[in-house]
Amino acid sequence: MLNMPAGQIFALSKGIGDLSPATRREVERAYIDTLAVLCAGWNEPVTRALRQTYPHVRAPWEAVSPSDAETTALTWGTAAHALDYDDVHMTSVTHPSAVLVPAIEAVARLVPGTGGRKAGAFAVGLAVNVGLGNAMGFAHYEKGWHATSTIGAVAAGAAIAHLLDLDERAFRSSLAVAAAQSGGLQRNFGTMIKPLQAGLAAQAGIRAAHLARSGLEGPGDVFTGNNGFLAVFEGPPDTRLELDIEAAVAGLSRKLFACCYMAHRPVAAAIRLHEAGASDLLADQDTGVEVEVPPGCLKALTVDIPAIGSEAKFSGKYTVAHALSTGRLGLSAFVPESVASPEFAGIARRVVLRETSTAGEAGVGIDRGSVTVSLVRGGSVAARISIEAYPGSPAAPITDAALEAKLSDCIAMGAPHEKDLAARFRSMAKQFARNA
């Protein structure tokens, strides 16, 4: 049974040992990033609907203990994904930390003695998330599943089973109960249910481990067979997972800008132009902005000149204009006053975006090739910057300074009156990543 996925996952949990300093550092950064975006999303309409339904749930930075881990993780997980500003793992097409961190944190606060296992639980959950996501392949996503939610539930079931140090029978049952709850449809994208689906996965993982601990038994391996998780969710019916904690933790991408991923490279190039002083050229109304991206990279940037913040996130013109003009693209770029600003709109109208006609040597794919932003005057290029790696991705990791800036920005949005919150988050992150 060890060569079946459930056996592999249990073996990973039991054999984990101490995490390396580099892994612990990334766990700490994942926690900071997740708490930051959770805070920024705390007053979003979807989070308010959850807080109204479950009024006993408090914010994770409030001193009180949660009274109920399941609804707490549901609310926190949803809030963390509410702005779609949380971390991403590219090849598994999932947002792992918005599911895992809330689930682990909610349970650990209720179950004495689990504090030292939090970082390990995150590492196990992330390795399962990445390993299972990669095993499923793109057919899973293509079918219409929300992989963050389907795979996230199983990953959370593994993480909480590790946190609670379940024995083998219960650990395998936790995976099966989690898989029994796997769901979440792309049909719900563009609505409040998208972030909810992340929260549901967090909650499902907790429910799974708790029930398994109470003696609720499932099959020894829920993944294999004609009617198992892999086959039903469009994966290969029998497979070995690649479970690699170091690689999984190092493979997270963290968003630097609160907008559609496809705008991230253009925005990063625009910020570098600003930093180089080139944005002064925009004072001349005849200066144009040209953005060249590889084929396929405009697909989701469907908005021309936005009227509201949620549209601005999908406008290549607006995001580049704002970044050129201010040198940043934080949450305040999407408040009504910014979107309505004649200055940004005036520059946005001078931006032209186009996909390059050939893929070149780099091939096709939104993470391939490079993006170039040029300032053009009288037919000649006055300034130009090219960006290859997605900012925040493993190839161009978010710096500690940028993560600090994101944290401050998120706190200013979600909890502006809380004192010393950034320091508290940093302290909570250290405690989360502590390796007992």
Add this chain to the structure above:
Amino acid sequence: MLNMPAGQIFALSKGIGDLSPATRREVERAYIDTLAVLCAGWNEPVTRALRQTYPHVRAPWEAVSPSDAETTALTWGTAAHALDYDDVHMTSVTHPSAVLVPAIEAVARLVPGTGGRKAGAFAVGLAVNVGLGNAMGFAHYEKGWHATSTIGAVAAGAAIAHLLDLDERAFRSSLAVAAAQSGGLQRNFGTMIKPLQAGLAAQAGIRAAHLARSGLEGPGDVFTGNNGFLAVFEGPPDTRLELDIEAAVAGLSRKLFACCYMAHRPVAAAIRLHEAGASDLLADQDTGVEVEVPPGCLKALTVDIPAIGSEAKFSGKYTVAHALSTGRLGLSAFVPESVASPEFAGIARRVVLRETSTAGEAGVGIDRGSVTVSLVRGGSVAARISIEAYPGSPAAPITDAALEAKLSDCIAMGAPHEKDLAARFRSMAKQFARNA
């Protein structure tokens, strides 16, 4: 939008009017049957695991109000399906009442003013369950989905949305949040997770309606489109549902015997032989028992002579022997003393089951053709009975007397020390089916 499933379901809810007396009577019987099997399942290992995880949940016959509708419905729904003795709808391949009754009852006890809407909520939920199940077709089940759970979640979301009288926007969102939680794998069959999946559907429906009432919004129609519920769960991508309350309520099959469905017709024939006095012939050790069934009807009867109760449920020989010998096949047939009884085992060894070689005019299908049980002595038939309709099915509905007997049997199993429980269940059923 009205011709989309979500619009059709909302229109059904708003246009329902008073239920006919015949429909109300069937709702009352569905309630009695569900409470009976829930009671019988109250001490099963799966229910005990839930009660340990959620210790605040009380039995539905206890006078206290539930403190939390979600975990209450999870526990009650699981208990109702724990013995696989609850009602079934054949063409949609679902167990509807074990999902719907617990969800409705748990919410109605917490929300003042909903009592008069319980029967309507059940009727709407059941019509959605049957309509959606029929629309999905067998491809859904064939894929490996547990339809009771996938479709049940949406049906429960509709039922609770009706119970809470949600407006159109919230009603449609309730369907979408329910669909976001649809899941449940046949891989978990044969384990405690099968009944859990029914409970999860009940819980999901409540969560959906509560969140939608709090303002959590989803798409106007979650069912249609490439990534909608129908397409992702193997249904036709665009369809109109057939939503017919009267037909749905009249279409329920209720189990008379606590064993695999494939044994029901042989057992019914055996009981009629017993009633005709023919079982006296078994005193002669040379009397054999021959059971002839249409092709395919032995598929799930995989156990020859059982050693334990859970095996006995899948033994055609044992169930027929017990029914011939005692004239009944209640829950006590599956306790250790019965299964170990030399008398029943002795008769069971004389039973021969075979599938008839041709389907004949009736065609193939487990609900087609007829089943014949013969007592044979010296090569000649001494007694013979044939059964065409499944006992308890719409073609041979359970009688009130048989339902009473089932109720008493279930109470003796699940709550033997509770006084007057049958009378309380009948009174609760009348209150449930009341049409305000």
